[in-house]
Amino acid sequence: MTIQELRQEIERLxxxxxxxxxxxxxxxxxAQDSSASSASFVxxxxxxxxEKLNLRPYRLAILRSYTVEPMIPLLRAAAFIAGIDxxxxxxxxxxxxxxxxxxxxxxxxxxxxxxxxATQTRDLAPELWRDYSRMSAEQxxxxxxxxxxxxxxxxxxxxxHTQAHLILHNFEQxxxxxxxxxxxxxxxxxRSAIEQINRELSSLAAETVGVYVLxxxxxxxxxxxxxxxxxxxxxxxxxxxxxxxxHHLMKEWLRFLHPLTGKVAKALVxxxxxxxxGGVIGxxxxxxxxxxxxxxxxxxxxxxxxxxxxxxxxxxxxxxSKNNPDDAQEALRNHPGMxxxxxxxxxxxxxxxxxAQNLRDIAKELNIGVDALAFLDDNPxxxxxxxxxxxxxxVIELPxxxxxxxxxxxxxxxxxxxxxxxxxxxxxxxxxxQRERDELEQTxxxxxxxxxxxxxxxxxxxxxxxxxxxxxxLANKTNQFNLTTRRxxxxxxxxxxxxxxxxxxxxxxxxxxxxxxxxxxxxxRQAESVCEIDTLLMSCRVIxxxxxxxxxxxxADQARKHxxxxxxxxxxxxxxxxxxxxxxxxxxxxxxxxxxxxSLWSKDLKADSCPCPEWVRLTVLNGDAQ
Amino acid sequence: xxxxxFERIRSIAADVLQVPAGQITLDxxxxxxxxxxxxxxxxxxxxxxxxxxxxxxxxxxxxxxxMERIVEVVGRKVPPS
Numbered sequence: 144m145t146i147q148e149l150r151q152e153i154e155r156l157x158x159x160x161x162x163x164x165x166x167x168x169x170x171x172x173x174a175q176d177s178s179a180s181s182a183s184f185v186x187x188x189x190x191x192x193x194e195k196l197n198l199r200p201y202r203l204a205i206l207r208s209y210t211v212e213p214m215i216p217l218l219r220a221a222a223f224i225a226g227i228d229x230x231x232x233x234x235x236x237x238x239x240x241x242x243x244x245x246x247x248x249x250x251x252x253x254x255x256x257x258x259x260x261a262t263q264t265r266d267l268a269p270e271l272w273r274d275y276s277r278m279s280a281e282q283x284x285x286x287x288x289x290x291x292x293x294x295x296x297x298x299x300x301x302x303x304h305t306q307a308h309l310i311l312h313n314f315e316q317x318x319x320x321x322x323x324x325x326x327x328x329x330x331x332x333x334r335s336a337i338e339q340i341n342r343e344l345s346s347l348a349a350e351t352v353g354v355y356v357l358x359x360x361x362x363x364x365x366x367x368x369x370x371x372x373x374x375x376x377x378x379x380x381x382x383x384x385x386x387x388x389x390h391h392l393m394k395e396w397l398r399f400l401h402p403l404t405g406k407v408a409k410a411l412v413x414x415x416x417x418x419x420x421g422g423v424i425g426x427x428x429x430x431x432x433x434x435x436x437x438x439x440x441x442x443x444x445x446x447x448x449x450x451x452x453x454x455x456x457x458x459x460x461x462x463x464s465k466n467n468p469d470d471a472q473e474a475l476r477n478h479p480g481m482x483x484x485x486x487x488x489x490x491x492x493x494x495x496x497x498x499a500q501n502l503r504d505i506a507k508e509l510n511i512g513v514d515a516l517a518f519l520d521d522n523p524x525x526x527x528x529x530x531x532x533x534x535x536x537x538v539i540e541l542p543x544x545x546x547x548x549x550x551x552x553x554x555x556x557x558x559x560x561x562x563x564x565x566x567x568x569x570x571x572x573x574x575x576x577q578r579e580r581d582e583l584e585q586t587x588x589x590x591x592x593x594x595x596x597x598x599x600x601x602x603x604x605x606x607x608x609x610x611x612x613x614x615x616x617l618a619n620k621t622n623q624f625n626l627t628t629r630r631x632x633x634x635x636x637x638x639x640x641x642x643x644x645x646x647x648x649x650x651x652x653x654x655x656x657x658x659x660x661x662x663x664x665x666x667x668r669q670a671e672s673v674c675e676i677d678t679l680l681m682s683c684r685v686i687x688x689x690x691x692x693x694x695x696x697x698x699a700d701q702a703r704k705h706x707x708x709x710x711x712x713x714x715x716x717x718x719x720x721x722x723x724x725x726x727x728x729x730x731x732x733x734x735x736x737x738x739x740x741x742s743l744w745s746k747d748l749k750a751d752s753c754p755c756p757e758w759v760r761l762t763v764l765n766g767d768a769q
Numbered sequence: 770x771x772x773x774x775f776e777r778i779r780s781i782a783a784d785v786l787q788v789p790a791g792q793i794t795l796d797x798x799x800x801x802x803x804x805x806x807x808x809x810x811x812x813x814x815x816x817x818x819x820x821x822x823x824x825x826x827x828x829x830x831x832x833x834x835x836m837e838r839i840v841e842v843v844g845r846k847v848p849p850s
Contacts, residue, residue: 179816180784187787212808213815379827386815386824 146176153188162195167534170224174540177390179213182220189223198228199404204255204307205231206239208266210382217393225397225556227404236381237266243297246304257308257403258301259396263359263383264314264337275321275333283336291343298351306634310399311348312359313341318368352611352633355399355561362395394556401556405619408517408537408557410459410489410509412502413450415471417521419443419483421545424470434480445549447482453558454487457567459509459574461490463501463518468493489574498525499532509574510683512622512719517557521545562633564613566660576656577684594689594758598655601693604764606640606647613661614649617680621664622719624691625680626712626726627741631666644668645677646701650694652685659685663694667702674702676712679726686722689756695730697761699746699753708748715741773849774821775840781820782836785813798835810834821847 144152149172156165165188173185189196201222205211215231222229232253234242239260242250250258265272271286278286294311301309320326320333327334341360348356363371366388376382384392401407416423420443421433433440454460460483464471471493475485490508492501498520506513514535520526521541530538537557541548552558560567584593606614615633622628631639639645650663662685666678676698681691702710714727727744728734731751735743746753755761775795782797783790786804799805805813814830817839823846825833833839 178819179812180781180820183784183787183812183816210811213812216812373824375824375827379830380811382811386818389815 144171146172146181149175150184157188157191160195162192163534165192166196173220173224177217177221179217179386179389182216185220185223186216189220189228193228196226198223198226199406200228200230201257201400201404202230202253202255203232203400204234204250204253204258205261206234206242206250206258207261208237208239208263209261209377210380211261211392213382213386214389214393214396217390218396221393221397222400225401225404225406227400227406229400240297243301243304251304255305255307257310257399258305259310259312259357260297261312263312264317268314268340271333271336272317273321275336280331283331287336287340290340291347294344294347298347298354302351302634306353306632306638308403308632309354310357310396311344311354312357313344315360315363316368318372352637357395357399359395362391366391398556398559399561402559402561406557407515407559408458409511409515409620410461410505411450411453411517411519411552411558412461412463412505414520414522414525415462415464415466415474415493417545418519418541418548419447420474420478420480424474425467429474429478432474432478434478436480439545440480442545442548444480444482446545446552449549449552451482451487453552454571455568456558456560456563457570458558459489459511459570460487461492461505461509462488463492463498463505463520465495465498466493486575487571489571497528499529502529502533502536510623517555519548519552521548562612562616564616564661566613566662567616569658569660572657573659573684576659579656580654591758594756596655597688597758598760599688599690599758600653600760600762601690601697602651602653602762602764603648603694603697604651606636606649610649610661611636614647614664617661617664617682618678621680621682622717623683623722624686624726625678625717625720626676626723627678627715628680628717628720629678631678639666648697648701650681650690652690663690665694665698667698669702669705669707672706672708674698674705674707674710676710679712683722690759691726692730693755693759693761696753696755697763699748703748709745710748710753711735711743711745713741713743774843774847775836777820778817778836778839778843781816782813782839785809785816793836795837795840796835798837800835805834817843823847 149168153165153168153172156168169185169188172181211233219229219231232255234250239262242248268286268290270278271283298309314337316334316337322333326332345356348354371384371388373382373385413419421439422431424432434443435441436444450460475481490505492505494501502516502518503513506516513533517537517539518526518529519539519541526538529536539551539555541551580597583596604610611633615631615636618631636647640647645666645668647664647666649661651661652659662682664678664680665676668675668677699710712727714724716724730753732744732746735745779790779793782793786802786809788802788804799810814825814833818824821843825842829842833842
C-alpha cells in the first residue's frame with residue numbers, strides 16, 4: 144500500500160473501533176514514512192487509540208541546553224509504535240542546574256520515570272570547545288575537573304530527590320581540533336581532554352545506580368561530524384543539528400527507552416538457510432553453502448558474530464528452520480565456517496511445521512512469553528506469516544542484501560540492555576542444563592525420586608550491592624511466577640532496605656547440572672505480629688521443583704524470629720501470573736479477603752510449621768544481618 | 770489556480786499544525802491558525818526541509834509565516850518537478 148492508502152486505511156479503522164488493526168497499520172506507515180509530518184499524524188492517531196491499546200505509560204523529562212522541540216513528536220511517535228505512551232516534559236533552556244538542585248522544581252513535580260540531560264560541549268565547556276589553543280595545561284586541567292565535579296554533584300543532588308533513571312549526554316569532539324594537525328602530535332590534545340571528561344562520566348555511571356551515559360560523541364561521529372551541524376539554525380534557533388539528524392538523536396533516545404520500559408526481547412529465533420548461511424543446505428550441501436571469512440560468506444559470519452554478542456548479553460538464541468533435521472544438524476555441528484555452536488542455542492525447531500506454531504512451542508519450552516521473542520528470517524513470506532498470526536512477536540525487517548544483516552541486528556533496540564548481571568552472561572548455559580534436567584525427568588518415574596536426584600541447594604541472602612542489578616531485573620521482568628508483580632527500580636530497592644522498612648532476599652539455586660544463578664526474590668515488611676510478603680517471585684526455570692516451598696519456609700522462619708505470629712500476602716492476578724495462582728492455598732494459607740485487585744492470604748505461624756522439603760538443602764548467608 | 774507545490778505543503782502543514790487540510794488556504798497564516806506558534810513553526814520548517822530536501826536561511830524562515838509566503842519561498846528554492 145502507498146502512504147496515502149495506509150493513511151486512509153487508518154482513518155477507516157479508528158472510527159470502526161478496530162484499534163489493534165489500526166495500530167498495526169500505523170506501524171506499517173511509520174516504517175515507510177518516519178518524516179516529521181508523519182510523526183504528527185501518528186501521534187494524533189495514537190492519542191485517539193491509547194485507551195483501547197495496552198500501552199506502557201512512561202514519563203520522560205528532558206533537561207537541555209538547546210532546542211529539542213522538533214524531536215518530541217518523532218520520539219513520541221516511535222515510542223507509540225513500540226507500545227510506550229510517552230509523556231514528555233521539557234525544561235527551560237539552560238535551567239538544568241536549578242531543576243536538579245531545587246527539590247520543589249517542575250522536574251520533581253512532574254515525577255518522571257526517566258530524565259535525559261541533553262547538553263553539549265560548547266554549552267558546558269565553551270573554552271574547551273573554542274579556546275583550546277590559547278589555554279595552558281593548568282587551565283585545561285581546572286576546566287575539566289570542574290566539569291566532572293559539577294556532574295558528580297548534580298547526580299548526587301538528583302538522587303536525593305528522585306529514584307528516576309538519569310541519562311547523561313557525554314561530550315562531543317570538535318569536527319576539526321582548534322590546533323589542527325598539531326593536536327594529535329602531543330599527549331595534551333584537545334581530543335584527549337574531552338575524552339578524559341567522557342571517561343569520568345562513564346565512571347560516574349558505573350558507580351551510580353540508575354545513571355547511564357548516552358555516547359553523544361559517538362552518535363555525532365557515526366553520522367559524520369561535518370554533516371551533523373546546522374550552524375545557521377544553531378545561531379538563530381539554538382538547534383545544533385540538521386533536520387535529518389534530529390531523527391538520529393531521537394532514535395538514540397529510543398534505544399534507552401526500550402530497556403527502561405522492558406520493551407525488550409529475551410530470545411531471538413533465527414532461520415538457517417540464507418540467514419545464518421548463504422544458500423540452502425538441503426540442496427547446496429556442506430560444500431555449497433556460503434559461510435566463511437571471504438565474500439560472499441563473510442556477510443553470514445558477520446551476522447553470526449552479532450548473534451554471539453547477543454548471547455553474551457544474556458539473550459537466548461533459538462533456531463526455527465524448514466529443513467531436514469539431519470542436514471541442518473550436520474552443518475550446525477561440523478561446518479568450518481560456523482562461529483555459532485550447537486551449545487549456543489537454547490531451543491531448536493528444525494521441521495516442516497509452520498513457523499508461527501514453532502515459535503509458540505519455543506516460547507513454551509523457554510518458559511517465556513511469545514511477546515519476549517524476536518524473529519529473524521530472510522524470507523518475507525515467513526515474516527508476514529508470523530506477523531499476522533503472532534502480532535506480539537518482534538519481527539525484524541531484513542532487506543535482501545545479506546551484507547546489511549549484522550548491522551540491522553546490532554541496531555535493533557529490543558536487544559539493548561542497560562545493566563548486565565552474571566546471570567545474563569550465563570543464561571545460555573542454564574538453558575542447556577535445563578535440557579539435560581528434562582531428559583532426566585523423563586527417565587525417573589516418581590516425582591520425589593526426581594527431586595532427590597536433582598540434589599538441589601537453595602542459597603538465600605539479603606540484598607547486597609552485588610546482587611542489586613539482578614534483583615531489580617527480576618522484579619521488573621518476571622511475569623509468570625510473581626504473586627504481586629510490583630516493579631521496583633534499583634534505587635527504590637536500595638531505599639526500601641536501607642531504611643529498614645522492608646527486608647529483601649534473593650534466592651540462588653544450584654543442582655547437579657549446574658548453577659541456575661539468582662532466580663528468586665522476596666520482599667517482606669513486618670508490622671508487630673504480622674509479616675507481609677510484599678513481593679515473592681521466581682524465574683520460571685526453577686518452578687515446579689519445590690524450591691518455592693523452601694523459599695517460603697525460610698520466610699516463615701525469618702518472620703517467626705522477628706516475633707511474627709502470622710504470615711500474610713496478596714495474590715494480585717495479571718494476564719500472565721496464573722502459574723502463581725495456587726501458591727498460597729497449596730501452602731496452607733487461608734483467604735482473608737478478596738477485592739477487585741486480588742486476594743489476601745494468611746497463615747498462622749504457631750499452628751503451621753511450613754517445613755523445607757527434605758530434598759532441598761537450604762543455606763542462609765547472613766540471614767540475620769539486616 | 771493554486772501553485773504546484775501547494776498540495777504537498779498543505780498536507781504537511783495539516784499534519785504538523787494538526788488542522789484538517791480543508792481548513793488551510795493560501796491565506797492561512799500564523800495570525801489565522803491558532804496552533805501555528807513558534808514551536809510548531811520550527812517543526813513545520815524542519816518537516817518542509819525534509820520533504821523538499823533543502824535548507825532554508827534564517828531570513829527565509831522568519832518570512833515563512835503564511836501559506837502564500839511558504840509556497841513562494843519553496844517555489845524559489847525547489848525547481849518544480
